[in-house]
Amino acid sequence: MTSPTKYQQKKIFPFSNSLLKATILSLAIAMVEICHSIWLKLTIPIVLLN
DSSP states (O other), X not given: OHHHHHHHHHHHHHHXXXXXXXXXXXXXXXXXXXXXXXXXXXXXXXXXXX
16 A cells, blocks of 8 residues: 555656746746836946936
């Protein structure tokens, strides 16, 4: 009865690990996009004023 649980854990853990990596990656991309848009909004008026 121990082998099915070990097999299930092996099946579940790689999926959750890849899902976690994908979530972290998408959050990082979103943060970069937000920071870039804020940076553009801050720098364009400064460039226009100068």
